[in-house]
Amino acid sequence: MIGSYQDLIHETRKQTEPQRLLFVFCRAELPEDASAEEKAAFEQGEGGALTPVICVDKTPDEAPDFQALSEESRGTGQSWDMVFVAAMSGRGGLAPSSDEAQQPLTMMVESIRLGHIGNYLPLNNQGKAVSLD
Numbered sequence: 401m402i403g404s405y406q407d408l409i410h411e412t413r414k415q416t417e418p419q420r421l422l423f424v425f426c427r428a429e430l431p432e433d434a435s436a437e438e439k440a441a442f443e444q445g446e447g448g449a450l451t452p453v454i455c456v457d458k459t460p461d462e463a464p465d466f467q468a469l470s471e472e473s474r475g476t477g478q479s480w481d482m483v484f485v486a487a488m489s490g491r492g493g494l495a496p497s498s499d500e501a502q503q504p505l506t507m508m509v510e511s512i513r514l515g516h517i518g519n520y521l522p523l524n525n526q527g528k529a530v531s532l533d
Contacts, residue, residue: 405466405485405527412487418495419489422457422505424512424520425473425480426450432497452509452515453478457501466527484512484520490527 406457412419428448441447454473463469473480480517486508487497508520517532524530 402521403529405469405523407529408485408487408521409460409464415489418459418490418493419499420457420459420490420496420498421463422486422488422501422508423455423463423469423473424452424505424509425454425459425478426482426483426484426512427453427479428481450482452512453480455505455509457498459495466523470525470527475524481525483523483525484517485509485523486520 402411408421412421427450428442429451430442430448434442438447454476456473458469473483486504488501488504490496511517512520522530524533
């Protein structure tokens with residue numbers, strides 16, 4: 401069970417093939433037509449919609465700790481509340497290239513926009529895994 405970003409990095413290093421990680425950083429937003437109940441729940445940290453604001457791919461060596469990854473993402477000027485992570489396995493001892501990751505990353509962003517998040521690891525802004533049940 402992966403409970404944190406560090407657990408994820410540890411698991412990627414145990415794989416037989418090198419990995420490339422796909423990250424989609426999302427901001428929680430409330431729709432303009434939200435009801436009073438939805439607004440109250442949102443203020444308590446519940447509900448709303450997750451809107452992708454940043455996407456990037458990196459090898460585990462390029463992003464070995466969550467704090468550095470978080471600081472780099474904040475340098476874009478985009479605020480975010482949650483990041484979804486997926487991994488791609490390499491072949492023949494080589495990690496997938498950034499070019500090879502572009503189509504899966506684009507598909508991941510679109511999947512998240514549509515609310516299909518079950519295939520991704522959700523992490524809060526502290527790098528802890530969260531349940532979105």
